[in-house]
Structures are given as C-alpha cells and as structure tokens.
Amino acid sequence: MSCFMPLCLSIWAVLMVPGRTSALNDNIEVMVMLPRNNTYLFSYTRVFPAIEYAKKALREADAYAGLRFNVRFENSACGMDALYALVDRQKDERPDLVLGPVCEYAASSVTRVASHWNIPVISAGALATGFNSKTPEYSHLTRIAPTYLKMAETFQAIFGHFGWRTAYLIYDDDKDERNCYFTMEGVFTVLSEYHISTDFAVLNSNEERVDPDGIITSVYGSEVVIMCSKADIVRDLMLAAHRRKLTSDSHIFFNIELFNSSSYGDGSWRRRDKYDDEARAAYSFLNTVTLLRSTKPEFEDFSIEMKKSLQQSNIPICEDCSAVNMFMEGFHDALLLYAIALREVKSKGLTKKNGLEITHSMWNRTFEGIAGQVSLDANGDRNGDFSVVRMTDPESGKHETVMNYFGTNGSFQILPGFKREWFSLRTIPPPKPLDPSSGGLGVSAVTGIIVGGILGTALLLAFYFFRKNYRITIERRTLREECDIGKHRQLREDSIRSNFSAA
Numbered sequence: 001m002s003c004f005m006p007l008c009l010s011i012w013a014v015l016m017v018p019g020r021t022s023a024l025n026d027n028i029e030v031m032v033m034l035p036r037n038n039t040y041l042f043s044y045t046r047v048f049p050a051i052e053y054a055k056k057a058l059r060e061a062d063a064y065a066g067l068r069f070n071v072r073f074e075n076s077a078c079g080m081d082a083l084y085a086l087v088d089r090q091k092d093e094r095p096d097l098v099l100g101p102v103c104e105y106a107a108s109s110v111t112r113v114a115s116h117w118n119i120p121v122i123s124a125g126a127l128a129t130g131f132n133s134k135t136p137e138y139s140h141l142t143r144i145a146p147t148y149l150k151m152a153e154t155f156q157a158i159f160g161h162f163g164w165r166t167a168y169l170i171y172d173d174d175k176d177e178r179n180c181y182f183t184m185e186g187v188f189t190v191l192s193e194y195h196i197s198t199d200f201a202v203l204n205s206n207e208e209r210v211d212p213d214g215i216i217t218s219v220y221g222s223e224v225v226i227m228c229s230k231a232d233i234v235r236d237l238m239l240a241a242h243r244r245k246l247t248s249d250s251h252i253f254f255n256i257e258l259f260n261s262s263s264y265g266d267g268s269w270r271r272r273d274k275y276d277d278e279a280r281a282a283y284s285f286l287n288t289v290t291l292l293r294s295t296k297p298e299f300e301d302f303s304i305e306m307k308k309s310l311q312q313s314n315i316p317i318c319e320d321c322s323a324v325n326m327f328m329e330g331f332h333d334a335l336l337l338y339a340i341a342l343r344e345v346k347s348k349g350l351t352k353k354n355g356l357e358i359t360h361s362m363w364n365r366t367f368e369g370i371a372g373q374v375s376l377d378a379n380g381d382r383n384g385d386f387s388v389v390r391m392t393d394p395e396s397g398k399h400e401t402v403m404n405y406f407g408t409n410g411s412f413q414i415l416p417g418f419k420r421e422w423f424s425l426r427t428i429p430p431p432k433p434l435d436p437s438s439g440g441l442g443v444s445a446v447t448g449i450i451v452g453g454i455l456g457t458a459l460l461l462a463f464y465f466f467r468k469n470y471r472i473t474i475e476r477r478t479l480r481e482e483c484d485i486g487k488h489r490q491l492r493e494d495s496i497r498s499n500f501s502a503a
C-alpha cells in the first residue's frame with residue numbers, strides 16, 4: 001500500500017503533464033465598473049447575469065474550462081467613482097481585466113489609468129468619437145458595442161443612397177452624461193467628411209423648458225432633420241413639425257435611439273392625452289435609427305435566463321420589446337473575447353499580464369457572440385449593424401424595419417416594408433422665414449466662447465452651431481449659463497477639453 005500510492009501519483013503526473021501545458025489554467029481578476037442605479041440600461045443588476053452566463057459558458061467549454069474569473073464589482077456611477085476605485089488598488093491587487101465603464105467621462109479616466117498600468121479594458125460603452133484615437137491614452141480600450149461613429153455611417157449610406165445634401169441636427173445636451181451630444185458628434189463628423197452641410201439646434205430638457213415650435217422653425221432649408229432626445233421631446237418636435245406641415249413633402253425626419261427599445265416602435269407616440277391622434281399621424285413620417293438586433297437559437301436560452309434574473313431583481317420587463325439590451329450582450333461577449341485573446345497570447349508563451357498583447361489580439365477579429373457574429377475592426381472597435389424602423393401602417397400605427405445597414409461590408413439593404421415615397425423629397429425645402437428676434441453678434445459670440453470651451457477641440461462643430469442656428473436656445477440659456485459657469489462648469493470644461501483633445 002505504502003509503495004502503491006507514490007506509483008499512482010507518478011502515473012497520474014505523467015498523464016496530466018501534457019494536458020496541463022496545453023490547457024488554459026489561470027485565475028483572472030475582473031473588475032466590473034457599472035452603476036448600481038437601475039435607471040441605467042447598463043446597471044450592474046442588469047449586466048451582471050450576462051457576465052455570469054458567459055462565465056458558465058466558458059467553464060463548460062473544454063478549451064477554457066481552466067480559467068477562473070473572479071469578478072469584483074465597483075459601483076462606478078457615471079462620474080469619477082470608477083477611477084477612484086481603480087487607483088485605490090495596490091499594485092499587487094490590480095485587476096487583470098476591466099469591464100466597463102459605459103459612461104463616456106468615467107470610461108475616459110479609467111481607460112487612461114488602465115492603459116498606463118497595462119490592463120485591458122473592454123466596454124460596451126465609451127462610444128464617443130474621442131476614443132477613436134487609441135494611442136496613446138486609450139491604447140488598451142476595446143469597444144464591444146458599435147460606436148457613434150459607426151452608427152453615423154448608416155446616415156452616410158442613407159444620404160448617399162437618396163442623394164440628400166443638407167441636414168439639421170437637433171439634440172438634447174444635459175451637460176452631464178451628454179449621450180445625445182456624443183451621438184450627434186458622430187453624425188456631424190461623418191456627414192461633414194461626406195460634404196453634407198449641417199446646421200444645429202441644441203436644447204437642454206433637464207434645465208429649461210423646451211420650445212419645440214421655435215426649434216422646428218429653424219429646420220426650414222434643410223432636407224433631413226435628425227433628432228436625439230428623450231421620447232417626450234421627440235414627440236413634441238414631431239407634433240410641431242406636423243402642425244407646420246413640414247413632415248410630408250419637404251423634409252425627412254430621423255430619430256436616433258440605439259439602446260432603449262421601449263421608446264420607439266409601436267405605440268411610441270401614445271401618451272393618452274388629447275394629442276394622440278395627431279401624434280400618430282406625425283409619427284408616420286418619423287424614421288428611427290437603432291441597432292440591428294439579431295438572434296440565433298442559443299440566444300433564446302440566454303434571453304430566458306436574463307429575463308429570469310431581471311424579474312428576480314424586480315426590474316420591470318416590457319412585454320412586446322426585448323428585455324435583453326446591447327449592454328447585456330456586449331459584456332457577455334466581452335468575456336468570451338478576452339478568453340479567446342488570452343488563449344492566443346498564452347500559446348505564444350506570454351501571460352495574462354501582457355495587457356497590450358491581449359488587447360491587440362482582441363482587435364481585427366470576428367467571433368461568435370451570443371446574438372450572432374461580432375466583428376472588431378483593426379482599431380479595436382466593433383463594426384455595427386443598424387436598422388431604420390418606421391411606421392408602415394398609419395392606421396394601426398404598426399412599425400417595421402424598412403432598411404438595414406451592415407457595417408462589416410458597408411452594404412445597405414432595403415426590406416419588403418420599404419416604400420420609396422417615404423424617402424422622396426417632393427418639394428425643395430422652403431427657405432427659413434426671417435426671424436425678427438435674431439440675437440445679434442454679442443449673444444452668439446459670448447455663447448460661442450462658453451460652449452466652444454465645452455466642446456474642446458470639436459471647435460468646428462461649435463463654430464457652425466453658434467454662428468448659424470442657435471438663436472432660439474441661446475437667448476434663454478445665456479443668462480443662466482453665465483451664472484453657473486463660475487461654479488462647476490469650469491471643472492467640467494477642463495475635464496472635457498483634455499478628454500477629447502485627440503478628437
């Protein structure tokens with residue numbers, strides 16, 4: 001017996017050694033940085049089950065079974081908390097991988113430190129154009145959800161297809177997370193490269209009463225109106241446009257809503273007020289650009305699991321829209337992508353500490369995600385597929401996808417529900433009526449300086465913006481903005497300027 005045991009052990013060792021060198025055995029410390037507050041579609045409660053699902057899938061796959069992911073969560077909110085959580089880690093307890101943050105400003109500070117520490121960052125957010133220049137500050141950032149710039153390619157394709165030349169951009173800038181600002185920045189960047197002339201109106205629905213009719217009077221002269229705002233504001237704008245008879249012949253209306261599938265589509269015009277009928281008629285001219293959602297058989301199981309977890313966390317699930325959003329899919333796929341890259345890097349004799357090599361191994365790669373193929377470009381940004389959704393039956397208010405844009409091959413697909421007349425301009429957009437209350441140079445110059453600073457080096461954008469079409473909002477905003485500026489705005493400006501100095 002006593003000599004039998006060592007014999008067993010040596011046989012076992014001989015059998016196991018070859019296996020051990022080829023299998024992937026490692027402990028991976030993962031730091032997940034997401035907000036705890038469920039008002040965010042990417043709150044930890046929503047995304048966490050997706051990460052767990054991916055961990056389970058990897059455990060069950062032979063090639064990755066030896067990987068143990070120790071996931072630690074940090075409540076990142078959308079401010080600086082994520083950065084502090086990261087820098088509070090001692091050198092020997094730094095994570096091997098950071099997932100998140102989603103919010104632009106949080107992502108920007110975290111990614112800089114993580115890049116400096118050679119830690120890969122994968123986020124389903126950080127969608128702003130400023131992150132496109134990866135070197136040197138964002139060298140370790142991989143973006144697993146399609147960025148705003150990729151979304152804007154959809155507009156380039158549509159404008160090219162229909163031969164439109166002018167656009168008017170209306171967006172809601174909360175001066176905080178600034179999602180619509182960054183969304184429009186992408187659209188502006190792509191359309192200007194493509195020599196589409198653009199004008200703007202900006203509003204801030206958090207801080208001021210919005211004057212939809214005032215804004216709509218400035219869209220005269222532009223063929224295409226592109227909006228990004230809260231669902232209620234979009235409805236007010238569409239009502240104003242419809243009342244001025246701008247919807248049918250002379251303008252094409254687009255709304256951008258990438259993530260929140262409850263805010264577009266069937267019934268999105270309905271508020272159970274006296275304007276519902278009018279709103280339904282107005283919405284029959286509204287096109288919504290959103291992410292193309294694909295599914296495959298494996299997705300069903302994922303979707304059921306996610307819904308179960310959401311229910312357990314008391315997160316309401318809407319009935320006729322998908323409860324699984326892009327952030328859940330994205331962070332799920334992020335873990336798979338990391339595992340694939342780690343395996344490749346280790347096969348070259350490197351380790352999990354070779355952050356930059358792992359990051360580069362994730363880039364320029366196509367793999368099978370939970371909802372379909374995920375393809376990352378050579379810059380580490382996911383190629384996006386987008387849909388244009390539109391009301392196809394004005395009686396019932398039913399919505400359908402009428403066009404798709406595939407970022408991987410740049411192709412544009414017209415679906416059976418499509419009608420040419422919806423995208424035909426029958427009359428030339430009338431010129432803008434003269435506005436007697438025009439603000440004069442003083443006002444636009446002052447605001448130009450303030451916001452020029454906020455926009456940092458996206459100065460061109462600010463320039464167009466304030467010179468031309470800022471009258472309506474400027475007048476009401478200037479006073480209050482000037483009072484604010486001494487307090488928090490100054491800090492904000494500095495942080496933005498440096499964040500996007502590469503934009």
Ligand SMILES: *[C@@H]1O[C@H](CO)[C@@H](O)[C@H](O)[C@H]1NC(C)=O
Nearest residue numbers: 035036037038039040043077
């Ligand atoms: C979550 O965010 C919303 C909106 O920003 C806020 O009203 C609410 O108080 C927050 N909830 C918690 C628990 O912090």
Ligand SMILES: *[C@@H]1O[C@H](CO)[C@@H](O)[C@H](O)[C@H]1NC(C)=O
Nearest residue numbers: 039040041231260261262263
């Ligand atoms: C999504 O849209 C719906 C409908 O407009 C809105 O009630 C909800 O607050 C939105 N959710 C988020 C997270 O923005």
Ligand SMILES: *[C@@H]1O[C@H](CO)[C@@H](O)[C@H](O)[C@H]1NC(C)=O
Nearest residue numbers: 363364365366376377378379
């Ligand atoms: C991306 O990958 C393809 C083949 O998979 C290769 O031909 C190409 O050179 C790569 N591009 C870059 C920039 O690495």
Ligand SMILES: *[C@@H]1O[C@H](CO)[C@@H](O)[C@H](O)[C@H]1NC(C)=O
Nearest residue numbers: 385406407408409410411412
């Ligand atoms: C582009 O890619 C999409 C999806 O990957 C595919 O369905 C479509 O046929 C492709 N189009 C062309 C022209 O290759």
